[in-house]
Amino acid sequence: MERKAPEPVQVVKQRRDAALNALVSGVPYITFMGISFDRRGDELTGLLSFDDKLIGNPMLPAIHGGVTAAFLEVTAVISLSWAYIWEDFESGALDVEALAAGDLPRLPKTIDFTVDYLRSGLPRDAYARATITRAGRRYASVQAIAWQDNRDRPFAQATAHFLMPRDD
């Protein structure tokens, strides 16, 4: 039996990067905040590039608690959407070119979001990763964690629930 040749590496990368870019660049608020995503296979890491407009306490100075919350929420929503569409664009059921042209999938809606502030956010870049602890048909539970210098010393963590888009 003949095995199908694997796809060339650049085809795989191009498809995944295009899908991720479409998902992220379609949301104005993510651009406004200066958040981008680093991809390794299907694993995403959110990157918050420091800017003076993200400051919440000019005396310390420290990143605004709302910025930290928003960064965790953006990372959670994008990671969840990404996992939700992954199978479809990998199989070809979801057309990446249409996605890139702006035909985006419906996004999950945040039901609730809880953030714990563990230490103050320093005026420098921050990183975040989200873990989908349960992805149901209607509801999903996601945890997210953000750090700056050391992965082992997170400065904030979050738990969130989302309402998944309906398939109709």
Place this chain on the structure above:
Amino acid sequence: MTADKVTIARQFIELIPHARALGMQIMEIADGMAEISMPYDERFIGDPKTGVIHGGAVSALMDTCGGAAVMSHPDAPAGTATIDLRIDYMRAATPGQTITARAEVYHITRSVAFVRATACDDDTDRPVATATGAFTVEGS
């Protein structure tokens, strides 16, 4: 509470770079209560299909408003930092409308201030989001 304290709290909030970046305006601040507005801005859209503001911007508004309420409380001598904040999103805010958050300190100890907040758009009977949070009481 002295009028000076309200002035200081107001000035401090108005100088927060991120609050300015989001166009926040203090409508009211006094004795452990604050009301802050955030006008609609296309740069804050979270869902391009509907034009609805991103939850993150609402979180920033809730957090700022909660912090402002704590700072204006007569028993809070100086600054504050958020310990935790939970936000429930009841419905999507109507695109084009200003979102206004109102926060109150409902209990305060020497170390912790407990805050409740509600955010509404033009339809004030149906909140867009509610929040509860714990904030530090610093400088005592």
